[in-house]
Amino acid sequence: MNNPLYENWDELESVIQRTFGKTTDFVKVPIVFNNRKGWILYYSSLVGSDDLSSKLMLPLNLYAGKTDSLKQFRAEALASINYQYLSEWVSIARQLNKNSVCMLVEGEPEALTIEIGGYSERALSEPNIQPSVYGPKIAFTEDIVTNLSLLRRILRTKSLQIESYDISSDMVTGAVLVYLDGVIDPGLLEEARQRIRSLEGKKVTTLTHLMKQLRDNQKTNFFPTLMMNERQDACIAKLMEGRAVVLIDGTPSAIIMPVVFQDFFDSAEDAYLPKAMLVFLRLLRYFTFFIALLLPGIYIGVINYNYEIIPINLAMEIAGLRSNLPFPSVIELLLVEGAFEIMREGSIRMPKIVGNALTVVGALVIGQAAVQAGIVSIVVIIIVAFTGLCSYAFPHYNFSFSVRLMRFAFIGIASILGIFGIFLGCIALFAYLVSQRSFGYPYLQFNIKRP
Amino acid sequence: MNTSKRLIAGMVCMLVIMLLSGCADRVEPGELLVVTAVGVTKGEKGRYHFYFEGINPSEFTETKRQNISNSFVFDNEADALSGAIAIISQEIPLKPEFSHMQLIAIDKQLLEKGDYDYLDFADRFDQIRNTLTLVAVNGDELGHIFATTTPSLTIPSFGILRQLNELHNSVGGNYPTSLLQFMKNLTESGHNPTLPYVQIQNPDKKAESIDYAKQLNKQTKINLKSIAVFKEEKLVGELKNLQARDAVVLQGLGRNTLYNYNCGPNKFVSIALQFASVNKKVTYKQDKPVLKVYMHAAGTINSIQCANYFNGKSEDYNRINKEIDKSIKQDLMETLTTVQQKYKSDIFGFGEALRISNYKKFKQVKDRWDEEFSRAEVEVEVKINVQRSGIRGEPFTNRIKNKKY
Structure with a gap:
């Protein structure tokens, strides 16, 4: 199908060097996995050392000697963590950029990537742009998972559907389309999907980029046709009206679409x-x-x-x-x-x-x-x-x-x-x-x- | 290429708009001379002598007040109002502005001659509103009237207007006739015009200064109690005091007014009327016109000077109703016959009523309507419904006579 990850174990180190460059936050640690050589690769800026030692290093110490293959090790020791087996450097790099750690073991054709995460995040805070007297005192944060959790905590129903898209040029920045199945107009849903999908490969890292691409009228924008909102209750209300919400990693606001002129005159309050x-x-x-x-x-x-x-x-x-x-x-x-x-x-x-x-x-x-x-x-x-x-x-x-x-x-x-x-x-x-x-x-x- | 072309097109459009639009009409309010009143008398050098009342606007602000007079009078002679305005521009370095003009005062002598040549400009000029009030004055008093301030209202024309409106609203004593209405009555037969007649009592040089406001005993007063009566387009005389009020009521223009009648020797019952409404009708009885007036209004007892005349019972109300009806009927009849005999001019609009109800007949008598009016029979019917007596039923004079304790 394509090239294997490496031809020869000894030249692996230089392959890694070539793939990831000389960035200082990239860490490669040689390990021994059941008497075989191995490497652990990760970005120290995306993976917290506490999480790394508790989630990966401890199981490695305890179970590595007892297992024959990487797959067995994962199944026994890392059962609760998201994983992927990858055989391309491009996709490994992508996963590493999504807070994962990569394990390579001599003799195994595929690399195991497991999501560790654990970098420090801002705690939930009160909404600053749209404060309210009676409503919930929670605003969205920069982390997409937290934001989704904020939504599902209120809308505890199976019809709350979440679709993830990897947009942007290196397919890493995550955008998420949230809607209520059965409430949303299918035509609208299809159009929203198409517009977000059309962004794949373009430079989209912030909400502003995303909004610019999602707008109907790309040339003039005297009045906003998409709504930015940092409030959980406002997004939920709009979801229940049959609108879609788009969240993007790294921005503490959601995009609500579609919105009309009159929507800008009602507040969450x-x-x-x-x-x-x-x-x-x-x-x-x-x-x-x-x-x-x-x-x-x-x-x-x-x-x-x-x-x-x-x-x-x-x-x-x-x-x-x-x-x-x-x-x-x-x-x-x-x-x-x-x-x-x-x-x-x-x-x-x-x-x-x-x-x-x-x-x-x-x-x-x-x-x-x-x-x-x-x-x-x-x-x-x-x-x-x-x-x-x-x-x-x-x-x-x-x-x-x-x-x-x-x-x-x-x-x-x-x-x-x-x-x-x-x-x-x-x-x-x-x-x-x-x-x-x-x-x-x-x-x-x-x-x-x-x- | 495309964008630069568009940019150039846009700039050309803006330029064209700026050059062709009304930028030239732009005025700066700080450079305006707000004229609030104009007076016209007969001139010596020119045809007319015009008086203008201009405003010192800085006196109306907190920060720029100089403690000078709020308004000032300037005058000049010209053959027409437009000529006079042209002369202002030579004398005062401000742009005269007439859209806030509220009053035109016209010399009685001009009105007596039926000279209206100065009014065409007021009718035609786009800045001048046709809702402004017209008044008749004595020509030699005009300068004093425009320079005499009223207590608390330091612009003379404002004082006259406010006084006129107040008089009309509270007792119906006079009616602020607008230019539009005056012109309508002037140009149509069947309703001769009237104008408020403004006179000044004890004109005094001292009163023409802002220091006059500091005096306690103010003898110089504006008198608005007369109505100038016109026949066709010429002023023929005036109706004074209560007759002026009756004329306003008969024209159907008075809403609130006050009528008295005697309940004893030199003692009065005074009734305030609200919602007064007057219907006029003209019929012909064997070629003799009959003028019918129906008046009805709601009334409130204002004061009763006779003791034991009123006890707050319903028969008392009925008696008062009958008495006041009779008294008002007599007053109106008197005023009507005075106008019929003295001035022979239909200022009440009976001709208009005939035109509306019987146009054929009106067409026949249109040209000699004023003679028809003066020889007509008069029937007045009054129905006043006195329902209220203020916050007191029985007057306290009753209780003085019949002490309970």
């Missing part, structure tokens, strides 16, 4: 709220969406072109505040918006110890000083601050990215065309949203139904 409150919050979020998207644009349009629609007392107030200012309203608004975005970005990147101080001080200093110095008017500060607050009201962080960006587009068009421009922009945005699809589901529909 909603399941724990009374109905009336839920309706109120939902309406509030739609309201904040329009505020965060349009308010600065409407302000510019009204101030610069449609001054007559402002009630007279407010008009006089604004005229008074805007008098004797150095910049035109648009430049002024962009300055303050820019300062706000910098503040926002700065406070995220700041070390946590000083992080809180920065936002308060920054807001106070920049806002108050700029108004007192007569560089900007206080109306603009109010507009920007309110808009900023509204853009924090979205339950989904990546959705607010889109709103933040589109806001500048609306400021631009309003500064050229006024309120008319805002309407044009809204029409264009609506047309765009209507034309979007998420796994074939129309993006702007209220319930997730396939046409």
Whole structure:
């Protein structure tokens, strides 16, 4: 079929050297297996020494002398551990990269790889991006097995199906497709499988890569058509609605697909709220969406072109505040918006110890000083601050990215065309949203139904 | 290649939009002169003398206040309003802005002549709203009216408007006629226009200063208790005080008002009316028109000055209902006949009612409707339903007379 692992035991060492290179974390240990020579190969960065000694070395000491072959040894001493017999260096390398240890024994044509693992992992922690008051205080971690366990601990049913895919160029990074059999639409399932399978051989190591490849519309991505979620209860709720969840090794979030526009307005918290409150919050979020998207644009349009629609007392107030200012309203608004975005970005990147101080001080200093110095008017500060607050009201962080960006587009068009421009922009945005699809589901529909 | 072409196309599109769009219309609110009121009188050099009330907007802010007056009056003479606006631009380095104009005050003399040539601009100009209020004034008082502040409302035109609206809402004493309504009545037969007539009592130079707000005894007042009556398009006279109120009620424009009647010598029962509604009907009885007025409203007893007149029983309510009906009927009849005989002008809209109900007849009498109106018979029917007496049934004057303890 193909070449054997080695021609001659003595030249094996140089074969190993050639295959794995000179990386320092690669360990090869010569052993003696029932008076035969052998090698144990592993990456010290992927296999913990405690686990290695307890799971492999101890059984080796106890049983190696009593068994004739590697297969017998595995069956007697390592019965509870995942294993594979491999006869290709490529697949051995792949297994070693998946936390396994490889055993080669003189005279055996195949190598035994057993999964040991045991490198240190982060413990389960509370959700940071999407915290909730009543829901479970568990977020996904970087480890895919832990994440799957989090899902199955709640959905204890045989219809919870998990399909594993080795994607990425070296076929190691693991992606997992989770769905509820019998609930999910077969068409959707087939499409999800196809899209994930099409990634095999491409460079996919993080969730962002994966999302980019899974999207319907590869070119434009003004609004997210896939949802990132770090909450166990949200994923379970979506699974039960018949959607699929994709997890990837190394990212503490899941991708939920398909999602529509309306899904970005409900948070995991909603399941724990009374109905009336839920309706109120939902309406509030739609309201904040329009505020965060349009308010600065409407302000510019009204101030610069449609001054007559402002009630007279407010008009006089604004005229008074805007008098004797150095910049035109648009430049002024962009300055303050820019300062706000910098503040926002700065406070995220700041070390946590000083992080809180920065936002308060920054807001106070920049806002108050700029108004007192007569560089900007206080109306603009109010507009920007309110808009900023509204853009924090979205339950989904990546959705607010889109709103933040589109806001500048609306400021631009309003500064050229006024309120008319805002309407044009809204029409264009609506047309765009209507034309979007998420796994074939129309993006702007209220319930997730396939046409 | 393809992407660069697209980029260029996009940039060209943006450029075209920027060049062809309304960027030129852009205004900066800080550079506007907000004009809130315009007054017109007869001019000497030009055809008209225009008064403008401009706003000092910085006075309305917390941070930029200079403690100067909130508004100021400037005037010039020109042949038309548009010409006057052009002159403003030469005098004041701000862009005049008329979209927040709320008041046009017109000299009585111009109205008496039926001169409306300045109004076409207001009707036509896109910035000017046709919902603004028109008032009639005495030409020589106009400068004072635009410079006299009302307590707590430091812009004169705001003061007049607020006062006018308050008067209309609480007692129906006058009606803030909009430009649109005035033009409608002017251009249609069957309902001659009326305007609120603004007068100033004790005009004083001292009152035309922001320091006047610090004085406790304010003698300079704006008087809004009259209505200017028009015949066709010319102003012919005025109705004062209670007759003005009756005229507003008869036009069907008063919702809340107050009527009194005597219950004893120099003692009154006062009834507040709500939801007043007036229906008018015109019929012909052997070629003589009959004007019918049906008025009904809900009433609340506001005060009773006669002791032992009212005990809170239902027969008392019935008696009050009958008395107030009679009293209102008499008041309305008086006002109607005054207008019929003195001004011979249908300011109430009876012609309009005839046009709606009997268009054929109206067509015949359209051109001489005001004469028909003045010789018409008048029938008034009033039905007031007094149901409430405030939070007290029996008045305390009863208990003074019949002490229980």
